[in-house]
Structures are given as structure tokens and as C-alpha cells.
Amino acid sequence: MSRTVALWVTVGLLGFCVLPWYVLEDGLWSFEWLRDGYPFDLDYAPGLFLLLQGEKLWLAPIPFFLLLPILILNASKRNPLFNWILCIAGGLGLFYLLAQGFSIGIRGWNAEIFTQTFGDLGDRQFGFGYGAMLVGAAFLFFLTTGIAARGVVNGDVFVVGSIGFVIGLVSLFILYPVLNMLSSALQDNDGAYSFSLFLSKFFSDKIWGLHCVTENRSCGVAWNSLILALCVGASTTLLGLVFALVATRSGLRQAHLLRPLTVLPIITPPFVIGLAIILLFGLSGAVTTFVADLLGTNPTRWVYGLPGILIAQMLSFTPIAFLVLIGVVEGVSPSMEEASQTLRASRWQTFKTVSLPLMRPGLANAFLLGFIESMADFGNPLVLGGNYDVLSTEIFFAIVGAQNDQGKAAVLAIVLLIFTLSAFYAQRRWLGKKSYTTQTGKGDSGIPASLPRRILFPSYVLVAIWGSFTLVVYGMIVYGGFVEVWGLNHSLTFKHYITAFDIGFNDNGIHFKGSAWDSFWTTLKIAATAAPLTAAVGLVTAYLLVRQNFTGKHAFEFGTMLSFAIPGTVIGVAYILAFNVPPLELTGTGVILVLSFIFRNMPVGIRAGIASMSQLDKSLDEASLTLGANTWRTFREIILPLMRPAIVAALVFSFVRAMTAISAVIFLVSAEHNMATSYIIGRVENNDYGIAIAYSTVLIVVMLTAVSLTQLLVGKSKTGRRVSSANAQPV
Amino acid sequence: MTAQIESKAASVEFKQVTKIYGSEVTAVDSVSLTVNAGELVTLLGPSGCGKTTTLRMIAGLEMVSSGAIFIGDKDVTLLPATDRDVSMVFQSYALFPHMNVFENVSYGLRVSKLSKQEIADKTNTGLELVGLSGYGNRLPSELSGGQQQRVAVARALVLEPQVLLFDEPLSNLDAKLRRQVREEIRELQTNLGLTVVYVTHDQEEALAVSDRIIVMRNAAIAQSGSPRDLYEQPADSFVADFIGEANIMEANIEAVDASNELATVRLGEMQLQLPSRGIQPGSAKLAVRPNRILLNQTDNGASLPGTVHKCTYVGNHMEYVVSTNHGDWFAISDDVDNVKEVGQSVFVSFRDRGPVLLPD
Ligand SMILES: Nc1ncnc2c1ncn2[C@@H]1O[C@H](COP(=O)(O)OP(=O)(O)O)[C@@H](O)[C@H]1O
């Protein structure tokens, strides 16, 4: 008997006969329905009970597809009937499930054409709930099991199932929302398709205008974003390179202190740097007032606009470039540099003709990363932008402002998407292959060439300036939380912390009185839910990419890494457009936040997984297979345990990223599910800087604790490598 | 100790098996071969000739592009590795670094859901067989290379596989250990009556351990036979040269006798009577092992005159290069006391059963 098929038939039947078919109004975790008329109440009834009561008759074919595989439960896998029946039951079942979901919505038929053909339905339905989800899963795995039985990927049920699962998730939560957004950009306000309207919106003056060249007006937002992103890409790459060189090639003992810098952008919510810049250079900023007093001039708002955003983004993203380039610089084989020097090249010539060209792909990579990050950044432009509009903020105001023009938001999102996707495509195209090749085991006994003087000294100066600036910025963040009113009254106070995080006691025990607690707990809860799911999806995908061969692997890889190039604001807009209506009714729930985190951060999990899996000898898997374990068992018993450090890293990383994210979140939060970052942004918009900064400090401390704890734990994990006595001494 | 490691040895048969990687690389080209139950067969050949690919197809780690594979009487062509009763000892040993020796060896038994007691018994028997009882609690990283190798062997053995595969098992060991380990492997194989397919590129190793050797070249089988057959009766100059060194010279077959067995061969001034091996009159090649060459002071009627061109003392024998009108000959002499000087003139002749005719 095929246990896989039996399992999924059971799951499907459970979904159809036991669990509520439609989405529950009170959210996934409420179990009110159990006491409230289940199983007959139409809102809570499972599919079976709906049909028995003569309701929602269009669900009737579904049990047929669910029961079909019972026919072949005892058939051998070699039996051609086996795979045909599974493929048909799964494929058609899935298709029918989705088709009915998309065709019939809360107002009956979703499309005019159905009403004309079939007449008025006189009924309606809500979004998929537990029941429908389980049935969908069952259909998906019928299909993959059937495909596996046809001999795809050596007939491996686990691998084909995982591939199908990831493809399903990516299609549903990345491709569908984005395509849906494209289609809504093509519609006018009445829902009719109009390509000319789209073109006129797309090429509007507001987006592409070039007034800044000729007159004293601002250019279109697309140009603003592009100029900003180019500047940020170039400057962060340069700074990152300088830092990487100093960290690895200067011979300076303190150079290792630079490494912790790489943690900063991870634990800092993106707009916090912007806040600090305001405290320093804003109208009532410390530096501004100091300089104004000194020169006897009036303080200006110079920092609002391009200069401010540029500074903030440079501070935020240089560590990312550093992280990329430190690997690249270390990857340049010292023996090549030594070879060059024995051929009588000077240090400078060696650097210019050997080291630098070898780093070129890495430099391009860092540039593109900086470019994409800058394009996608939402927090800094929001707090520092002034009149300098960029795409990401413009999208936001199109949706939440007085305009509430979803079509416009969609068009802007498409422009933004085109930029980031082009950069992403360029990166994959030129460098994709190179980015994974790491220096491996082969000993290279050379000593890295030390830097030529003319590079070394300017580098030191830059690093020193940047380092002290970063210290000042973070100092401002901590200090700013204790200041009464910035710019007016600089006396120290705990006021902001008390307002935000006050704790009282009442009859029920501890009472979290502070205004920030709600969003704080929600954030922790949602981040903690999203982290393991992100890590799991990421690692499974990484496993498929590194260890399995199947047709369409390149497309699969592109699809899964795609979300990296989709800015958060775009995801935000796409999600509210796609998940506001059945069959997937998610807006206003915590689920939509969790989903957005999973798919925004999935590439991080994938990269962590790929990096660590590439270091695992493939013969370990093969040994396990020849010893009679199947792929699932091999994955569980060999690969997962050996990847523990990567798993922990992915967990922490996605947790922290979920806590600091803002761009997608700001579209998706609701009164019930408010997140820390959107709460802070709200304070900033009310000019309530004190609380905003105090809260940010708390977040940074929480995340710093999380990251340090993990590093401690992972650092101690038993790797099974022999520790030579010399290494055992702490150095 | 009650558990016994037994042999369920089965034969392996390839029928016209081809493996093509991507669309370009033909790693194995229409190979048919048979390995009998209880036999140790070595796949020997230069790097890249398709040995590992052949082995991995037996294991089920690669799927054939065309052809069929039988283990015992069962067609396993479409079965993946998990479902084949074949174990493999990897070149890198592939011990699971997060499991100790006991857990490594018992892994396959646990997967096959044996009882706790059985697992423990079999694992201990396996460890005893390879001389590692008492090492169960060590991590692989706490063992020497030779010990790791034995753990890998034990791990494969305890499953009592129908076929046991070795991919260059000695390549990570130092020279001294190699001889010892290869003898241990051979002993285990004969004692337990296992079917073993063994891959190596080292001809000496192959000659030492095998019941039968299959020499591969460019994705195909060049020759298969017992070590002695291959050494003494190579089918062509590739095999002659690959297995042991050989002087391969142009020669001319003047006539073949009526029974088609003896050929009259001319090599310069020399005329020889040799088994014809089915080769017809005309030009042919002659292969002579260096230790089958005699260097005499006098002409015995069937010899080539030449001069010593190089002379090297390598401890237990002498190596000479002798120039004649008919090419340079590489010869080995056990006589390290009467050394021939460079420039000295000598006569080259062959021992009985020395030269072998090869097709041109
Ligand atoms: N996974 C693979 N993809 C593409 N070509 C391969 C792969 N594995 C082996 N080859 C090619 O197949 C040929 C035979 O390889 P292999 O069986 O490993 O040789 P051997 O073990 O005899 O050295 C080689 O040319 C090798 O480059």
C-alpha cells in the first residue's frame, strides 16, 4: 500500500469532512467556532456538511477528486494506472479548487461573463479556510506523487513533493500577487482594461519628468530614485572595498574590530539611521544649531532631501557591501599576487593589474546589492525625504494618502520593480555563477600582498571617519531617547521609556501599561512565527538547488530568488491588492504579515542554506542512500544535523529581519496587528521623536541580545572536527 | 555474540549500458559485463575512463541513459540507490561526522528497522570483523585515516549487501598502509564470499586483489580477464602498456603455420616463433616486458645488437635503456653485481614466453 497516498487522502478528507471550509472571521487561532453551531452553521461548516445541507453545491466535485486515489491505494507504483490516476486527481482537483475559488466570490460570480452564461448565482462564498487549505495540499501532493511515480527525479516522492510545494508557495505568494498587481495597473477605476490609460500613467510627467535639468523644479520620481540608487551603489561599494582591504590586508591588529560592523545593518531598523541624522543635522539638530551659532546664520533644512537620504543609506548599507567584499578580497589568491611581485611588479602595479581585476565581479555584485537596497529602502526616504520624492515613498502615499489610488500605486510599483529586476537580472546574468564559488580546502601558502601606501593611508582616514561617525550616530540614538524634547529642552528624562514601556500591577498580576507593549508583543510573536517557517522554506529550497537535479532548475532558482529583487513596498501593495478578496482573504490578519516575512526573507534562508550545504561532501548523502535510507530520511538525519549552524543563523536572521522590516509591513498592519516599526513611524509622523527613538533603542538592544546569544550558542556547537591542542587555547 | 555477518552475494550484469551526462559527455558507452557472485572484480583504467560512473550505476546513484542492469536475477535498472541491496565504500569514506563509530556502522541497520538487540549485535560483529571493537564511542574525527576506512567498510558490511562497491578505497592512505589494507579487504571478501566491485587506477593494486580485472578505456571495456591473462596476454598495446610496463615495437609477421597457431615474426636481424593469437601475416606489434629481456655479451643467433645508453641503480635491480637499430629497449636486470657500463655493446634477446604479438 502506498503510505504517501494514504496519508494525503486522509489529510484531504480531514480537510473536507472535519475542518471549517471557509476562512474564520476571528482569525486562524480562534476556536470560537467549535462552540458556535459547528458543524452545521454555514460559516463554520466543513465542506461535507455544506453539501449535505444542499449549500454551495459547486463544491460537489471536490470529494470525487479526493476519493479517486483510493482506487489505486493497493496498486504497485510501477502500474501506469497508479501515476495517471494520481496526476488526474491531483491536477484536476487543484485546478477545480482554484477555479471555483477565483470564479465565485463575495458577490457571487466574479466575472460578468459567468453571470451572462450561467445566470445569476444567487449565492456567494468567502475565502479558503482550514478545510480548503488541507484539501489543496492533498491535491498538490497527489499530483507530485503521481509525477514522481512517472519516474521524474528517479521517482523520488520527497524531492518531487518538495519541489511542488515550493513552486506552489512561490506561485501563490510571489507570482500571483505581482501578476495581479500588473493586471490591476492595466485597469481603470471601473475595472475595465485599458492599455492606453496604463501607458499614459506609466509615462506620466510625475514619474519621468526632467524638469530639474532645465528649471528649478524637481525631476520625476523615477529619476530621483535612480540617481539616489546609483550614488548609493557607488559609494557603498567604494567604502565597502576600503573597509575590506583594511580588514584583511592592512596587517593592522585592530582590523578585526571592523567585522562586528557587519551586524549593524541587520539589527538596526532601516529608518533609525535617518532619525539619528535628523537629531544631528535636522533643523534643530545638534550639529546644525552648533554651526549656525558659530557662523551666526539661521539653521537650514539642507539635510532633508537627497543629501540626508544619501548619508543615511550609506551608513545603513556600507556594511552590506563590506560583507560581500571581504569575501571577495579574501578570495583573491595570494599566490597570484606573489607571482606578480616576483615578476617585478611593484605593490601598486600588483594591486592595479592583478588584485583589482580579480575583484571586479565582486565589486559589481556589491554595487548591484547597494543599488537594489537603496531602491527598495522606504524608511529613510520617509523620514528624511523632504521634497525629494522617491518611488518607494510615492507608492506609499498613493495608497494611504488622501489619494487612495491603487492603480497609481500599482504603476509606480511596476516602475520600481523594473529597476530592481533589471539590476537583479544583471547580477544573475554576469555574476550569478561566480557568487557561490568559495575558496575551498586547497591550501594556498602565499601571504596576501600588503596594500600600497597610496591606498593604505586614505583608507585609514576613511575608516576612522566612518567609524567615529557610526559611533556618534548610535550614541545619538541611545542619548536621544533620554532627552525631554530634542532641540528645545535637552534635560534628561525617563519619560519616553515610561510612556512606552510602563509596567504596572493590578489584580490580574503584571499589567503592561506602556503604549508600546501591544506592538512589541505582536512583533515578537509574528517574528517568532515567521522565523522557523522562513528558515524551513529557505533550507528546503537550498537543498533542492544544491543537491538535486531536475529539469527547470534554473527557472526554479530564479523564481525563488526573485523576491529578493521585489522591494518591500511592492510586496506590500501587491499583497493588499491580491489578498483583500476571496479565495485568499488575508488582509488585516497576522497571517499576511507572517507570509510577507517568509517570502521577503526567503532568499536569505536560501543563501545561508546554499553556502553551508555546498561545504557538505555530497558523498555523505550518497552513503546514506546506499545504506538504504530514502531522501527524506537522509535530509532529516544527515543534512539537517550537519547544517545546524546554518539553521540557527537563518532562524535568527529571519527573526531579526522580521522585527526591523518596515516597507511591506506598513501596508499590511492593522489595528489588531500593529508592528513595532510601523508604530515608531507613526510616532515620527507626529513629531514624537522621543518615544520613537526610545523604542528603537529597545529594539536594537533586543536584537543585539538575540544575535549575540546565537553566536555564543553556535560558536560552541560540536562540529565533529578534531580540535588540535594548539587551537584549543584561546588566543 | 550471536550475530553473524553473512553473505547474500549476488551477480551483477550490465547489458549494453550507456551513460551520457548532459547531452555531450558519454561517460560509459554501451558496456556489457558480468560479475559473478562471490567474485572480486576490479575496474581498472586511466582517470576519466568511466570507472566511477560504472560503479555509481551499480549503486543506483546514477541512472543509466540506456541499457539494463541486473543484480542477481532482478532487473534493478530503474531502482534508486535506496531500494538496491548494494553498499559502497566511498573514496572519502563519507563517515557521518555527527555520529560516533557505533552510530555510523549501525545507521543502515537502523534504517532497515531491525530490533535494538539485532542492531547492537550486528554492529559489534561488524566492528570486530574490521578490528575496531571498543572504538564505538569515538567520533570519526578521532580516528586515523586507516581506522576511518575500516569503519566505512564495517558500515557497508553489516548490511550484508548483495554487492559491495569500493571506489579507490586506498587513495587516501599512505603507501605503507595501502598494502596492508588491500590485503585485509581481500581477506574479508574471500572469507565472507562477497561479491565486490573495486575501482582503482593503480595496476599493481588491481593485480594484487582481483579475481578478475576489467580494463576500461574511453568509456568502454578494453579487455577483461584474470590478472595473469591480462599481464601475459594483453589484447592490445593499450592494455599491455597500462598493466605493467612494456616495450612495444613494430614487427612483421612473415608467415603463420597451417594450424594457425605459430607465427614467424621478423624483428630486424631477429626471427622469432611466437603464438600467432589469430593475427594474420603483415605488420604487427610486439610487446615485451622489461624483465623478460636478456642482455648478453654474445650473439646467440636470435638477438639484436645494441649499446647501453642509460643505466640506473634502483636498489634491488638495475634499469637499462639499450639502443638498437630497432628502437630503444627498456630492460630490467636482477643482476646488480655485474653492471653493464654505458656505451658497452650488448645483445638483446628475450626469455621464453617473453614477447607477445599484438594487432597493429
Ligand atoms: N556529474 C557529471 N557530469 C558531467 N560529466 C561527468 C560527471 N561525472 C563524471 N563525468 C565525466 O564522465 C567521465 C567519466 O568520469 P568518471 O566515471 O568519474 O571517471 P573515472 O572514475 O574513471 O576517473 C569523465 O570525462 C568525467 O568528466
Ligand SMILES: [Mg+2]
Ligand atoms: Mg573515479
